[in-house]
Amino acid sequence: MNWYHALLAPGLFANPSVQEAAVVGALVAAVCGPVGMFTVMRSQSFAGHALADIASTGGSGALLLGLSPLLGFVVFGVTASGTMEMVGTHRRQGRDLVTGIVLGASLGLSALFLYLTATSQTTTGAAVTILFGSIFAVTSSTVWFAVGVGGAALVLLGLLYRPLLVSSVNPELAAAQGIPVRLVGLAHMVALALAVALSALTIGAILSTALLIGPAAAALYLTRSPGRAMVMASGVSLVVTWIGVALAYDSYDWLPSHQGWPVSFFVVLLVLATYALARVAVWRRVGPRRRKAVPAGAGWRGER
Amino acid sequence: MVPITSLPGPRPGLGAGSAGLRAPELSEPALSVEGLTVRLPGREVLRDVSFSVAPGELTGLIGSNGAGKTTLLRAVLGLQGLAAGRVAAKRPIGYVPQKVLLDPDLPVRARDLVGLGLEGTRLGLPWPSRARRARVDELLGSVEASSLAEARVGTLSGGEQQKILIAHALARRPKLLLLDEPLANLDLKATQEVVALLSRIAKTHGVAVLLSTHDINPLLAVMDRVVYLAGGRAASGTTDEVVQTDVLSALYGHHVCVVRLHGRVLVSTTDEHGEQGCDVAADAWEGAGPTTVRAVVPAPGDEGSSS
Numbered sequence: 079m080n081w082y083h084a085l086l087a088p089g090l091f092a093n094p095s096v097q098e099a100a101v102v103g104a105l106v107a108a109v110c111g112p113v114g115m116f117t118v119m120r121s122q123s124f125a126g127h128a129l130a131d132i133a134s135t136g137g138s139g140a141l142l143l144g145l146s147p148l149l150g151f152v153v154f155g156v157t158a159s160g161t162m163e164m165v166g167t168h169r170r171q172g173r174d175l176v177t178g179i180v181l182g183a184s185l186g187l188s189a190l191f192l193y194l195t196a197t198s199q200t201t202t203g204a205a206v207t208i209l210f211g212s213i214f215a216v217t218s219s220t221v222w223f224a225v226g227v228g229g230a231a232l233v234l235l236g237l238l239y240r241p242l243l244v245s246s247v248n249p250e251l252a253a254a255q256g257i258p259v260r261l262v263g264l265a266h267m268v269a270l271a272l273a274v275a276l277s278a279l280t281i282g283a284i285l286s287t288a289l290l291i292g293p294a295a296a297a298l299y300l301t302r303s304p305g306r307a308m309v310m311a312s313g314v315s316l317v318v319t320w321i322g323v324a325l326a327y328d329s330y331d332w333l334p335s336h337q338g339w340p341v342s343f344f345v346v347l348l349v350l351a352t353y354a355l356a357r358v359a360v361w362r363r364v365g366p367r368r369r370k371a372v373p374a375g376a377g378w379r380g381e382r
Numbered sequence: 383m384v385p386i387t388s389l390p391g392p393r394p395g396l397g398a399g400s401a402g403l404r405a406p407e408l409s410e411p412a413l414s415v416e417g418l419t420v421r422l423p424g425r426e427v428l429r430d431v432s433f434s435v436a437p438g439e440l441t442g443l444i445g446s447n448g449a450g451k452t453t454l455l456r457a458v459l460g461l462q463g464l465a466a467g468r469v470a471a472k473r474p475i476g477y478v479p480q481k482v483l484l485d486p487d488l489p490v491r492a493r494d495l496v497g498l499g500l501e502g503t504r505l506g507l508p509w510p511s512r513a514r515r516a517r518v519d520e521l522l523g524s525v526e527a528s529s530l531a532e533a534r535v536g537t538l539s540g541g542e543q544q545k546i547l548i549a550h551a552l553a554r555r556p557k558l559l560l561l562d563e564p565l566a567n568l569d570l571k572a573t574q575e576v577v578a579l580l581s582r583i584a585k586t587h588g589v590a591v592l593l594s595t596h597d598i599n600p601l602l603a604v605m606d607r608v609v610y611l612a613g614g615r616a617a618s619g620t621t622d623e624v625v626q627t628d629v630l631s632a633l634y635g636h637h638v639c640v641v642r643l644h645g646r647v648l649v650s651t652t653d654e655h656g657e658q659g660c661d662v663a664a665d666a667w668e669g670a671g672p673t674t675v676r677a678v679v680p681a682p683g684d685e686g687s688s689s
């Protein structure tokens with residue numbers, strides 16, 4: 079018996095489902111870091127959350143047609159993100175308004191699709207899979223699809239990294255440099271929809287923004303440079319996903335009923351804990367009141 | 383009525399200061415605006431505005447709130463459509479917008495922001511480069527902000543942020559530098575620093591600098607020319623040519639007073655006193671003394687709660 083058997087259930091690393099879950103988790107984390115950082119920087123967490131719920135509509139629609147839920151996540155998410163960005167004004171309030179309207183319509187559809195699926199098909203737990211994900215049940219064909227989706231999101235953000243960063247700091251500054259601010263914003267929304275779709279695959283449509291927003295928000299607290307913030311956010315996503323997978327596997331033996339607990343539960347809990355820890359770390363270093371009064375050259379909240 | 387946009391040449395004995403030293407007509411202007419008219423929903427914000435800015439010159443764009451300063455700068459940048467007229471500007475143009483709100487939580491250091499001025503439009507990821515780092519350091523040094531390089535921009539003071547934004551705007555070696563209210567919210571010392579910095583940029587790098595402000599006074603010593611906006615129209619020329627009771631009265635369309643006192647200028651736009659009003663205004667101003675700044679002393683225990 080190895081040392082880690084005291085902590086982790088035996089067979090964890092040999093289990094093919096766990097191995098696949100670790101790979102998918104790593105992919106999702108790599109995408110969620112950069113996308114999440116820009117989403118938090120641009121205060122578009124609400125749009126991210128709306129896209130997650132809209133993805134659930136797509137996922138349930140795809141399930142009804144017998145297609146891969148990921149396809150539904152992607153198609154619905156990208157369409158909705160495009161609509162939200164094109165119709166929405168650049169003013170934050172108008173943007174949230176359009177987001178809310180699109181979201182409401184989509185949730186209505188989602189309810190219908192899930193109802194039809196539940197009543198017409200024998201697949202039990204389909205709705206649960208869509209809403210709360212099941213990283214253990216990802217088929218190998220879906221893994222390749224996920225790699226394509228993740229790759230597309232990363233290439234998009236990698237290409238537009240600098241123009242997007244300027245637009246996120248100040249749109250006027252970007253426009254004056256000749257950056258097409260609306261187009262860059264649209265590209266970010268598409269990347270966000272792709273990241274949400276991937277995240278929905280692992281921890282479910284409803285919770286997918288937890289993996290996007292939480293680690294990025296913690297990273298923004300702890301680091302000063304955008305590059306480091308992205309890497310740190312991805313790192314946090316990766317660690318919480320992997321630990322979540324291990325705990326979910328382990329939880330099979332926790333109760334006499336031998337029912338594994340959902341991965342999403344552990345991931346969301348760990349994200350929350352990480353964010354809280356980041357806040358506490360900064361609070362201990364800088365103090366609660368002096369946040370904005372730190373003199374030039376002294377400790378910048380996070381690092382020194 | 384004085385033709386507002388085509389003022390007579392320097393008046394004898396008035397434009398003696400900087401006017402005699404320059405010959406802007408000899409060098410091609412970095413910016414020339416002709417007959418510019420801008421309509422926004424509801425009204426005509428600028429009407430038939432013409433002026434030009436020569437390389438190495440510092441020009442003040444003066445106007446009260448809502449006069450159209452921001453609209454004019456955006457039109458020069460090509461961000462605002464024109465109803466009529468022509469704008470010819472040498473590129474690249476550096477721009478410091480009004481009211482840039484930088485969130486303290488933005489994970490962007492001063493160094494990053496300046497770097498984005500350098501190559502913010504490029505595609506792809508920025509690989510670390512020694513040349514870029516050196517150029518960013520040089521830019522930060524040129525605005526005397528080297529010590530702020532590693533700080534998050536959002537946590538810097540207003541004056542410090544202004545310097546970083548100027549470095550950002552200078553990164554691509556602009557021929558024309560536009561700044562929208564760069565002196566707003568700065569205290570006296572920071573104002574003097576930024577004004578001296580901009581004057582030096584204009585003189586040593588031959589950049590044409592156009593900055594908007596509602597208060598002409600901080601610029602009096604360094605400004606080569608002024609573009610004065612009121613009622614959608616503009617008067618331009620040297621300070622001594624434009625900041626005159628008759629010129630500004632013609633611009634505003636009613637009688638205004640230009641009072642010069644203690645090396646400062648006050649433009650009183652109330653026409654309630656008629657022709658004698660200027661003396662009244664001067665007396666009132668004299669009574670207030672040369673400095674009307676009141677010191678605000680914080681109450682004990684008030685420290686640190688400044689958010």
Ligand SMILES: Nc1ncnc2c1ncn2[C@@H]1O[C@H](COP(=O)(O)OP(=O)(O)OP(=O)(O)O)[C@@H](O)[C@H]1O
Nearest residue numbers: 422423427445446447448449450451452453454596
């Ligand atoms: N998008 C817009 N739609 C309609 N009117 C506008 C718009 N933007 C500006 N205006 C109007 O144009 C006029 C000039 O605005 P502008 O922002 O150029 O003034 P400003 O001189 O920069 O003022 P301030 O000193 O307050 O910055 C104002 O009356 C304003 O109400």
Ligand SMILES: [Mg+2]
Nearest residue numbers: 451452480562
């Ligand atoms: Mg303005």
